[in-house]
Amino acid sequence: MSNTFDMNYEHPRIPLNDNVLANSGFADQNTPLVKNCWYVAALSHEVTREIFSRRFLGIEVALYRTNAGEPVAMRNRCPHRSFPLAKGTLHDDNLRCGYHGMEFAPSGRCVNLPSMINVPTNAAVRTYDIIERGPLLWIWMGDPDLADPNLIPETPWLESDEWKTVNDQFHMKSDYVSMHENLLDQTHFPFLHPGAIGTPEYARSKLEARIEDNKVIIERQLLNSPPPGVYAEPTKLGGIPVNRFSTAMFVSPAMHIAFARIVDITRHHGSEETYRFNISHIFTPETNGSIHYWWFCSRNFDLQNKETDKHLYESSQKAYTEDVDALEWILDVVNSDPEKQFDLNFAPDRPGLMMRRILNDLALSESGFDPKQVIMMAR
Structure with missing residues (x-):
């Protein structure tokens, strides 16, 4: 790999319409959010018979379960006078609006309009496909005809008794493009997370990056070197030379796995x-500048050790809090600095730029543009 990257140039922007900007093929914090993707709406235990709302891709959604335990995702806006439906009540499986009493079935169809004998056929609210897989509830905010459950990323280690997982979540003020880039950028580990998950030797180790089916995969190995703090204590190998192998993957706009x-x-x-750790980063953009973020650290050894649970939780939470702080600071600088800057790119940034191109192409394709033609226009 060369020391510079051939995409290191200013990104001219040309307006295509009111919602789409071309930036020489790379997504940034202003790129329209990718809609045709399975995102996580909540952890399974969060959704109960108590209605609550959460914003996904700019849209407020009311979440609850039927009496049979099936999750429901319904637009949090009554089609009559825009009352937030999450402020209403449940009557059996129906959500009753707290303003005029309209009742909506889990399908979104209005089944009761107290002020009229016959319910108009157009009285309905949009619902979203939502599927439960292990500890996660996945939602599809895009074209309902494209909502293929087979596209939901597989995470068997989050359900298997052969793995033990610690986890937590954040609501953060950043964009999901920068979040993905942060997770693909392992050169920041020794500096933002010193002693915890990275070492200078690891940052300089050989990196291989490739794209497969719109996934960015990076592989790195560091031989005959002590493990970082997050792995040293659980394995009891602190200060002892080990061989360390890692694969990090941009799986979809909603997920990164290591x-x-x-x-x-x-x-x-x-x-x-051999000790294995699977790290799952799952995030759903609330807006272009805010994210719902869930992280999971799973291991396949020493499953009953509470001290190992505690160490991995505290180490992971500390590192990911540092990531959240850094990304929030970065977006604040980008948004508040009146003098615009086109950031430099170097060879180690290649995986992140691969991801940015994929997200940009997906966003443009959803808007009806050919990414290749747009890049030619931008040049």
């Missing part, structure tokens, strides 16, 4: 052992 493998080459515990 697989870490620590191999005890010194047989410190009596035999060569």
Whole structure:
């Protein structure tokens, strides 16, 4: 890999219509959000018979469960006078608006309009496909005809008894493009998270990046070097040379996954052992400048050790809080600085730029534009 990246130039912008901007093929904080994607609406335990609302891709959605336990996602806006439906009540499986008493079935169809004997056929509110997979509820905010459940990313380790997971969540003021780039950028580890998840040797280790089916995959290995703090204590290999292998992946606009493998080459515990960690980052843009973010740290060893749970939770929460702080500071600078800047790009930024191009192409395609033609126009 060369020391500079050939995409290091200013990104001229040309308006295509009121909602789409071309920026030489790379998404940024202003790029329209990708709608045709499965995003996480909530953790399964969050959605109950108590109605609550959450904003996804700029749209407020009311969430609840039927008596049978089926999740419902309904636009949080009555079609009559825009009363927020999450402020209403449940009557059996129907959501009753708290303003005029209109009742909406889980399908969104109005089944009762107290002020009229016959309910007009156009009295309905939009509902969204929502599917439960393990601890996650996935929602489709885009074209309902394209909502294929087979496109939901698989996360079997979050459901398996062979893995133990600690997790938490943030509501953060950043854009999801920068969030994905942060997770693909492993060169910041030793500086933003010193001693926790990165070392200078790891940041300089060989990086391989490729694209497969709109996924960006980066692989890195560091041989014969002590593990960082987050892995040292659970494996009891602090200060001991190990072989460390990692695969990080931009899976979709909603997910980033990292697989870490620590191999005890010194047989410190009596035999060569391999310790695996699966890190899941799942986020749903609330707007172009805010995100619902869930993280999960899973391991396949020492499953009953509460101290290991505590260490991994505290180490992970600290590191991801540092990420959240950094990304919020960055977006604040970008939005508040009157003198615009086109950031420099270098060779290690290649995975992030791959991801930015994919997100840009997806956004343009949803808006009816050919990404290749748009890039030619921008040049």
